[in-house]
Amino acid sequence: MPADRYHHGNLHTALLEAGLNAARAGGPAALQLRDLAAASGVSPSAVYRHFPDMAHLSAEVSRSAREALARAMLAAAAKVAEEPGDIGIGAIRRLHAIGRAYIEFALREPQLFDTAFMSAGAPPSCADDPSAWDVLIGALDDLVANGELHPSRRHDAPLIAWSAVHGLSGVLVRAMLPPSYQSEEAIIATLAGVREALRVRHPPELVVRGVT
Amino acid sequence: MPADRYHHGNLHTALLEAGLNAARAGGPAALQLRDLAAASGVSPSAVYRHFPDMAHLSAEVSRSAREALARAMLAAAAKVAEEPGDIGIGAIRRLHAIGRAYIEFALREPQLFDTAFMSAGAPPSCADDPSAWDVLIGALDDLVANGELHPSRRHDAPLIAWSAVHGLSGVLVRAMLPPSYQSEEAIIATLAGVREALRVRHPPELVVRGVT
DNA sequence: TGTACATCAGTGAACGCGCGTTCACTGATGTAC
DNA sequence: TGTACATCAGTGAACGCGCGTTCACTGATGTAC
Numbered sequence: 001m002p003a004d005r006y007h008h009g010n011l012h013t014a015l016l017e018a019g020l021n022a023a024r025a026g027g028p029a030a031l032q033l034r035d036l037a038a039a040s041g042v043s044p045s046a047v048y049r050h051f052p053d054m055a056h057l058s059a060e061v062s063r064s065a066r067e068a069l070a071r072a073m074l075a076a077a078a079k080v081a082e083e084p085g086d087i088g089i090g091a092i093r094r095l096h097a098i099g100r101a102y103i104e105f106a107l108r109e110p111q112l113f114d115t116a117f118m119s120a121g122a123p124p125s126c127a128d129d130p131s132a133w134d135v136l137i138g139a140l141d142d143l144v145a146n147g148e149l150h151p152s153r154r155h156d157a158p159l160i161a162w163s164a165v166h167g168l169s170g171v172l173v174r175a176m177l178p179p180s181y182q183s184e185e186a187i188i189a190t191l192a193g194v195r196e197a198l199r200v201r202h203p204p205e206l207v208v209r210g211v212t
Numbered sequence: 213m214p215a216d217r218y219h220h221g222n223l224h225t226a227l228l229e230a231g232l233n234a235a236r237a238g239g240p241a242a243l244q245l246r247d248l249a250a251a252s253g254v255s256p257s258a259v260y261r262h263f264p265d266m267a268h269l270s271a272e273v274s275r276s277a278r279e280a281l282a283r284a285m286l287a288a289a290a291k292v293a294e295e296p297g298d299i300g301i302g303a304i305r306r307l308h309a310i311g312r313a314y315i316e317f318a319l320r321e322p323q324l325f326d327t328a329f330m331s332a333g334a335p336p337s338c339a340d341d342p343s344a345w346d347v348l349i350g351a352l353d354d355l356v357a358n359g360e361l362h363p364s365r366r367h368d369a370p371l372i373a374w375s376a377v378h379g380l381s382g383v384l385v386r387a388m389l390p391p392s393y394q395s396e397e398a399i400i401a402t403l404a405g406v407r408e409a410l411r412v413r414h415p416p417e418l419v420v421r422g423v424t
Numbered sequence: 425t426g427t428a429c430a431t432c433a434g435t436g437a438a439c440g441c442g443c444g445t446t447c448a449c450t451g452a453t454g455t456a457c
Numbered sequence: 458t459g460t461a462c463a464t465c466a467g468t469g470a471a472c473g474c475g476c477g478t479t480c481a482c483t484g485a486t487g488t489a490c
Contacts, residue, residue: 006484007433027331033477043435045479050433054477114331117386119239133390156401159393160376163402166388167379168371174329176378178345181371189368190375193409218451219466245444255468257446262466266444 012050014040019061020068020112027111028118031058055121063124065116069105070130076101077139088146089203092195095139096206099165099191102132106169107183113173136161149200157198164194224262226252231273232280232324239323240330243270267333275336277328281317282342288313289351300358301415304407307351308418311377311403314344318381319395325385348373360412369410376406 008014018039022030033054037044051057076097083090106113128134140157143149149157168190170176172183188206195202220226230251234242245266249256263269288309295302318325340346352369355361361369380402382388384395400418407414 006435007486011433032475034475042433044477045436046434048478117382117388119326119386133388156397156405159380159389159398159401160405162388163379163383164372164376164405165379166383167375167377169379170329170382171375171378174331176329176345176374177371185368186371189371193368193372193376193406196409196411197405199408218468219453221466223466244442246442254466256444257469258467260445 008040008042008046011040011042011046014042015047015050015057016060016064019057020064023061023065023115024109024112027114028058028062030111031061031115033057053122056125058118059120059122059124062115062118062120063126063128065112066128066132067130068109068112069102069116070128070132070135072105073098073101073132073135074130077135088148089201091139091142091146091148092200093203095143095161095200096191096195096203098135098139099161099194100187102165103169103172103187103190106173110173113169133158133162143198143200149198153198160197161194164190164197220252220254220258223252223254223258226254227259227262227269228272228276231269232276235273235277235327236321236324239326240270240274242323243273243327245269265334268337270330271332271334271336274327274330274332275338275340277324278340278344279342280321280324281314281328282340282344282347284317285310285313285344285347286342289347300360301413303351303354303358303360304412305415307355307373307412308403308407308415310347310351311373311406312399314377315381315384315399315402318385322385325381345370345374355412361410365410372409373406376402376409 015036018036019031021039022032022035031054033047034044036057037047047054047057051060077094080090080094080097083093085093136158140149140154140161144151144154168186172186177186192202192206194200227248230248231243233251234244234247243266245259246256248269249259259266259269263272289306292302292305292309295305297305348370352361352366352373356363356366380398384398389398404414404418406412
C-alpha cells in the first residue's frame, strides 16, 4: 500500500506493528499513542478510529508480543519434530525445545518479553492465538501419550514447568543472578530441574556430567 | 518528631517510607516525587536535598521493598527453627518456609513485589540488607551441612529454587494461570517440584498424596 | 453510465493535566570567638 | 555567656515538556438510482 494516501487502508494492523517495534526497542514505556501514530504515518487522532483508547491499543500490542513468544516455541518444537530417534525421547526433546525457546526469546527480546507480561490497563479483545500456555499443555499431553510423563504428575506439570521457565526468563532478563552464573548453564540447569521435578527421562545429549 | 517544624529532621527516611506506602498501594507507577513529598509534609523541591533525582529515590524504595521481602523470609525461617524434630528435616522445612514466605509476600503485597523487581533508572546506593538471595544461599548451605543436599547439586540449586519460586510468584501475581489452579495447591506443587529437582527429602507433612 | 449523497477514515489545532525539575529565597541550627 | 555568621534544609512560584484526548473539519470511497 502506498504511504501517501489519505486513507491508510490498514491502520489497525499498522499501529499494532508499530507498537511491536516500539516495544521491542523500549518496552511497555515506549508504547505511546503519538509515537505509534507517527510511525504509521498518521495523525494522533486517527488512532481513535481503530481503538477506543491507548490502554486498549497497548493491551493488543502486549497480546501480539505473547503470540510472538508462542510462535517461537512452536517453531522450535517443529524443528525437533523432524529429527530422527525414539518417539518418547522426541517428545521430551520437544518439551526441552519449547522451554529453551521461551527463555531465549526473553533473552533475545527482553523489552518485548516485558511487554508481553506487562500489567495492562485493559483486557485483550480476544484470547492469545497461538497461546504459549497451550503449547506447553500440548507438549505435556504428548509426553503422557508416549508414556514419558506419569499421569499422576500431569496436573501439576504445567505449573512447575511454567514457573521455572518463566521465572528463569525474568531472572535473566533483569540480571538478578550473581555474575558467576552464565546464562547458558542456567538454562540447562533449569530445564534439567524441570525434568527432575516431572520425573521425565533426560535425553542422552542432555545428561549433566557429574550430577548424581 | 513534630510535623510542623521547618526542618523535618528525618526527611530521607520519611521519603523512603512514603515511597513504600505508595508502592504498596499503587506499584512502581505510584512512585511520584510530588506525592512522596506531600506525604512527608514537605514541598517537592525539598526532595533534592536528599536524593539527586527521582530515579535514585525510586531505586532506594525498590531496594527497601526487596529487603522487606528478605525479612519476611528470615522471619519464616526463624519460626521453623524453633520447632522440634530431626535436624535434617528441620533444614528442609526452613527451605520450604523461605520459599513459601517469598510467594506469600508476593500474594499479600503484589504491588510491592512488582516494585521490588521493577527496572529502575538508577542503581541502588548499596547492596540489599538483608538479601533474599543470601537467605536462600544460607538455607542451601544448611542443607549441605546436614547431608540433605548432595554437594554436586549445590551449584545449580539456588538457580532452580529461585527460578521456580520467583516465577510462580510472578505467575500468581499476574493471574496468568487458568482459574482451575488454586494458589495454595500451586504453592505446594511448586515447592515440592523444587525438592524433587534438588533431590531433597520431603518432610512427612508435605508428601503429596497419590503422586508416585 | 454518470451523478448525488451518505458514510467512513482521516486532519490539525488545541486543551488540560501532571510530571520532574529549577531557582532565588528564607527560616533554623550550631559553632567560633 | 552572648553574639555574628556560615551552613544547612527547607519554601513557593514557575517552567517546560510531553502525554492522551477532544473537536470541528475535510478528503476519499462506494452505493443507489
